[in-house]
Amino acid sequence: MNNQLDRNSDIPLYQQIEQIIKEKILKGEWPVGTKIPSQRKLASIFCVNRSTVTAAIDELTAEGLLEGKRGGGTKVTKYTWSGLASGPALDWTSYVRSGIHRPNSLTIQEINRQEVKKEIIRLGTGELSPELLPYRDMKTILRHAEAEKLTLGYEEPKGNRYTREVIKDRLEQKGVSVSPDSILIVSGALQALQLISIGLLKRKSAVLTERPSYLYSLHVFQSMEMKLCGIPADEKGLDPAVIPACKKQCGADLLYTIPTFHNPTGRQMTEERKKELIRISKQQCLPIIEDDAYGDLWIDGPPSPPLKAFDQDGNVLYVGTLSKTVSPGLRIGWVAGPEPVIERLADIKMQTDYGSSSLSQWAAAKWMESGLYEKNLARIRNKLKIRRDTALRCLEAHCEGIASWEKPSGGFYIWVTFHKPLQIHTLFEKALKKNILINPGTLYDQEARQSIRLSYSYASLSDLEKGIRTIAELARELM
Amino acid sequence: MNNQLDRNSDIPLYQQIEQIIKEKILKGEWPVGTKIPSQRKLASIFCVNRSTVTAAIDELTAEGLLEGKRGGGTKVTKYTWSGLASGPALDWTSYVRSGIHRPNSLTIQEINRQEVKKEIIRLGTGELSPELLPYRDMKTILRHAEAEKLTLGYEEPKGNRYTREVIKDRLEQKGVSVSPDSILIVSGALQALQLISIGLLKRKSAVLTERPSYLYSLHVFQSMEMKLCGIPADEKGLDPAVIPACKKQCGADLLYTIPTFHNPTGRQMTEERKKELIRISKQQCLPIIEDDAYGDLWIDGPPSPPLKAFDQDGNVLYVGTLSKTVSPGLRIGWVAGPEPVIERLADIKMQTDYGSSSLSQWAAAKWMESGLYEKNLARIRNKLKIRRDTALRCLEAHCEGIASWEKPSGGFYIWVTFHKPLQIHTLFEKALKKNILINPGTLYDQEARQSIRLSYSYASLSDLEKGIRTIAELARELM
Numbered sequence: 020m021n022n023q024l025d026r027n028s029d030i031p032l033y034q035q036i037e038q039i040i041k042e043k044i045l046k047g048e049w050p051v052g053t054k055i056p057s058q059r060k061l062a063s064i065f066c067v068n069r070s071t072v073t074a075a076i077d078e079l080t081a082e083g084l085l086e087g088k089r090g091g092g093t094k095v096t097k098y099t100w101s102g103l104a105s106g107p108a109l110d111w112t113s114y115v116r117s118g119i120h121r122p123n124s125l126t127i128q129e130i131n132r133q134e135v136k137k138e139i140i141r142l143g144t145g146e147l148s149p150e151l152l153p154y155r156d157m158k159t160i161l162r163h164a165e166a167e168k169l170t171l172g173y174e175e176p177k178g179n180r181y182t183r184e185v186i187k188d189r190l191e192q193k194g195v196s197v198s199p200d201s202i203l204i205v206s207g208a209l210q211a212l213q214l215i216s217i218g219l220l221k222r223k224s225a226v227l228t229e230r231p232s233y234l235y236s237l238h239v240f241q242s243m244e245m246k247l248c249g250i251p252a253d254e255k256g257l258d259p260a261v262i263p264a265c266k267k268q269c270g271a272d273l274l275y276t277i278p279t280f281h282n283p284t285g286r287q288m289t290e291e292r293k294k295e296l297i298r299i300s301k302q303q304c305l306p307i308i309e310d311d312a313y314g315d316l317w318i319d320g321p322p323s324p325p326l327k328a329f330d331q332d333g334n335v336l337y338v339g340t341l342s343k344t345v346s347p348g349l350r351i352g353w354v355a356g357p358e359p360v361i362e363r364l365a366d367i368k369m370q371t372d373y374g375s376s377s378l379s380q381w382a383a384a385k386w387m388e389s390g391l392y393e394k395n396l397a398r399i400r401n402k403l404k405i406r407r408d409t410a411l412r413c414l415e416a417h418c419e420g421i422a423s424w425e426k427p428s429g430g431f432y433i434w435v436t437f438h439k440p441l442q443i444h445t446l447f448e449k450a451l452k453k454n455i456l457i458n459p460g461t462l463y464d465q466e467a468r469q470s471i472r473l474s475y476s477y478a479s480l481s482d483l484e485k486g487i488r489t490i491a492e493l494a495r496e497l498m
Numbered sequence: 499m500n501n502q503l504d505r506n507s508d509i510p511l512y513q514q515i516e517q518i519i520k521e522k523i524l525k526g527e528w529p530v531g532t533k534i535p536s537q538r539k540l541a542s543i544f545c546v547n548r549s550t551v552t553a554a555i556d557e558l559t560a561e562g563l564l565e566g567k568r569g570g571g572t573k574v575t576k577y578t579w580s581g582l583a584s585g586p587a588l589d590w591t592s593y594v595r596s597g598i599h600r601p602n603s604l605t606i607q608e609i610n611r612q613e614v615k616k617e618i619i620r621l622g623t624g625e626l627s628p629e630l631l632p633y634r635d636m637k638t639i640l641r642h643a644e645a646e647k648l649t650l651g652y653e654e655p656k657g658n659r660y661t662r663e664v665i666k667d668r669l670e671q672k673g674v675s676v677s678p679d680s681i682l683i684v685s686g687a688l689q690a691l692q693l694i695s696i697g698l699l700k701r702k703s704a705v706l707t708e709r710p711s712y713l714y715s716l717h718v719f720q721s722m723e724m725k726l727c728g729i730p731a732d733e734k735g736l737d738p739a740v741i742p743a744c745k746k747q748c749g750a751d752l753l754y755t756i757p758t759f760h761n762p763t764g765r766q767m768t769e770e771r772k773k774e775l776i777r778i779s780k781q782q783c784l785p786i787i788e789d790d791a792y793g794d795l796w797i798d799g800p801p802s803p804p805l806k807a808f809d810q811d812g813n814v815l816y817v818g819t820l821s822k823t824v825s826p827g828l829r830i831g832w833v834a835g836p837e838p839v840i841e842r843l844a845d846i847k848m849q850t851d852y853g854s855s856s857l858s859q860w861a862a863a864k865w866m867e868s869g870l871y872e873k874n875l876a877r878i879r880n881k882l883k884i885r886r887d888t889a890l891r892c893l894e895a896h897c898e899g900i901a902s903w904e905k906p907s908g909g910f911y912i913w914v915t916f917h918k919p920l921q922i923h924t925l926f927e928k929a930l931k932k933n934i935l936i937n938p939g940t941l942y943d944q945e946a947r948q949s950i951r952l953s954y955s956y957a958s959l960s961d962l963e964k965g966i967r968t969i970a971e972l973a974r975e976l977m
């Protein structure tokens with residue numbers, strides 16, 4: 020809205036602001052009931068003094084367009100020109116509140132809002148730093164766009180066949196052997212979870228997962244009235260031995276796991292455990308979703324093959340993505356599993372978005388088939404190693420004695436647990452005041468009130484250093 | 499699977515087929531309980547005689563891998579090598595059956611399966627013919643990929659800002675004035691409906707819509723336990739006067755309408771009705787979803803402005819898409835509406851797929867901002883005019899006296915209603931036997947048992963002629 024202000028005009032700024040807000044209200048962009056941004060926020064949006072904003076708000080309030088609620092901020096109220104005669108206005112806010120899908124947690128909403136700011140040091144983000152994203156190679160791919168392999172029409176339900184064949188080849192290299200008919204292309208791994216939640220489970224189902232887990236930070240299952248049941252894990256990954264009891268206790272219908280470079284703990288399941296997990300899954304008739312978002316991002320050496328490589332019975336739905344290795348903006352991931360399940364998920368995908376972008380599907384195939392994918396991976400692994408080692412060094416320098424952590428051998432994350440209780444949300448807020456964003460452990464496990472997820476994938480080396488030092492200082496104050 | 503057969507091998511074909519199927523079973527791609535394709539279908543997949551398939555199936559049955567059910571086809575059963583000792587296998591079919599989202603209607607599943615076949619004449623498809631898709635211009639855009647405007651990271655919740663600004667400019671040209679903050683980029687118009695269904699409505703809500711309507715062919719609302727309530731429409735579009743009574747009767751919370759070049763009737767709402775609808779919506783506090791998928795595809799002259807242009811109160815959520823004008827494969831559409839609603843939908847979009855493809859968002863902006871969009875539209879309008887006129891001419895030549903229809907002034911569809919009762923599904927099947935795909939009216943209105951949706955956007959002119967002639971013949975036989 021700021022660029023609508025004319026600082027050379029004769030009309031005072033407060034009147035211009037009044038006009039801009041009035042227009043938003045009269046055009047229905049801010050309908051009746053909308054809580055408008057706080058005066059502090061408006062002042063920062065318009066780059067003016069708070070008193071200028073106050074003057075504009077006062078005018079609008081006097082006109083009857085706004086109404087200040089004690090403690091509840093300022094809300095849009097009835098319009099002067101439509102008058103009382105027209106009766107009550109449509110109450111969108113009740114619609115916004117009553118939808119089935121839960122809103123993101125307030126902390127995640129806050130993180131989403133803050134992380135677009137330039138000055139912020141992002142220590143929690145699950146994303147490659149822009150400097151690690153392969154802009155040049157992507158341009159090269161686009162420049163050589165060959166029309167023959169590009170589709171502009173609606174794609175087949177399971178996604179572009181050629182791209183599925185390329186994915187099949189990549190999976191083969193990991194020891195996973197599936198045919199293209201058993202692969203569904205999705206718009207990122209997250210969408211795979213969403214489709215599974217509305218496609219394969221009844222309401223009130225239960226899903227087993229490591230605790231902490233990325234899954235707890237989402238609402239894909241919970242919004243469909245399902246519940247998550249946490250199971251313990253150690254440095255070797257989740258413990259298959261506890262599954263029968265856990266399953267019995269909560270009546271679980273599915274297990275979700277991130278065996279390789281786990282989010283948020285960075286852990287890696289051992290091959291022995293993987294085999295055991297497959298055995299237990301078979302014995303318990305318990306399907307597994309294997310989320311392998313980070314599997315290619317090893318730092319110290321290749322991990323053991325995915326769970327899916329040990330699965331002879333089709334009990335595992337394998338999920339992969341290009342988001343962590345090439346570009347999250349591509350929005351390309353895949354699910355591999357039994358054909359009837361893939362067909363069901365494909366049918367629902369067609370019913371909810373008619374398939375993934377064919378441009379992205381085409382580019383994804385190009386990446387993997389041209390060798391650029393491997394080349395890019397090698398580069399990213401090197402960079403991640405430097406970043407991880409820097410983060411570990413900073414932790415040793417600043418957090419020795421007050422926290423513990425494990426050395427991840429791949430992926431993006433270090434799970435840092437402080438030794439003494441502290442208000443993790445206060446730590447979050449104090450860090451934010453210093454322009455540092457962290458992801459509190461409670462996003463991944465309600466009870467992880469002494470932990471944070473530290474990501475070394477995004478912030479620069481100097482920001483990592485500065486950020487970790489500051490967090491250590493703040494934590495010391497709070498403990 | 500066909501290309502796995504080696505016709506020069508010494509191993510008999512039936513044994514090779516046995517081996518291929520066995521592998522699918524042993525790898526778990528066809529898990530226990532899977533109904534395998536019929537022998538007829540397998541014979542056509544492998545391009546062999548049916549007896550060859552039968553020999554393979556017999557062997558597999560003898561080995562205990564398959565089991566023939568009387569009338570129920572052939573199913574995968576337990577594995578020989580895992581033996582009975584391992585207990586029951588995971589039953590994926592029960593998962594596939596119990597998911598929350600409804601499967602596509604059987605007719606639509608059949609259409610999806612058939613329409614990939616080359617020899618099929620597609621008279622029902624809601625898609626531009628490949629010859630109308632702008633492959634050359636898309637290539638040009640990709641070749642000039644400028645890195646600066648390309649984003650590879652996760653995008654903002656509402657979508658790429660630049661693309662939203664370009665969309666804002668386009669909407670302005672239609673008389674719709676919204677700011678980029680009030681626009682959400684989605685992966686096609688269908689996704690907008692999906693997000694609205696899980697984001698703004700309670701279970702058991704009711705949605706008003708024209709009957710027939712495209713909405714009846716989807717399950718986006720019904721899968722969330724909502725119901726659709728049909729309201730009558732005539733050549734001027736839906737009749738706003740009946741809304742208060744309809745709303746009262748079914749307690750509707752939302753109205754969905756396709757005012758311009760309606761799917762499936764091709765009708766266009768008059769400006770007078772639009773204004774009246776807006777008035778009623780306000781009076782009734784009834785939000786409107788305006789689906790403007792076809793608005794740019796006028797043939798005889800520009801339509802009146804969208805409903806949204808008359809909406810002063812933010813009661814209308816406006817939905818647009820590039821699928822019908824540029825490329826469905828792009829998967830780019832948008833929703834414009836009150837900011838709090840857009841923010842809610844953006845939050846859910848982030849929670850279900852982290853945003854639309856940034857490649858597609860970038861390409862969409864290029865299309866609209868470069869002028870290629872308008873140029874392409876002009877070309878498509880010309881072609882659609884020729885196609886529509888041909889279809890009308892064929893209808894006059896072959897269906898005079900047995901059916902009636904209206905002349906659409908834009909979009910893709912002609913709604914053809916036969917004068918006498920006939921088994922519409924038999925017509926569908928008889929046409930399919932002659933390699934012609936039609937969309938039965940019952941997809942869009944359960945009771946439209948004498949209608950079909952004819953699309954002139956896909957089939958070639960000669961196929962249109964041939965198809966319509968054949969349909970007329972078949973209909974005459976059936977009436």
Ligand SMILES: Cc1ncc(COP(=O)(O)O)c(C=O)c1O
Binds near residue numbers: 207339342
């Ligand atoms: C374990 C895991 N799975 C899935 C995702 C989502 O990735 P995508 O961008 O492919 O949807 C993430 C991203 O944070 C992740 O950490």
Ligand SMILES: Cc1ncc(COP(=O)(O)O)c(C=O)c1O
Binds near residue numbers: 820
């Ligand atoms: C009225 C209408 N809305 C929406 C869609 C879906 O379009 P999109 O490809 O943008 O999801 C269609 C496609 O058939 C349609 O006819």
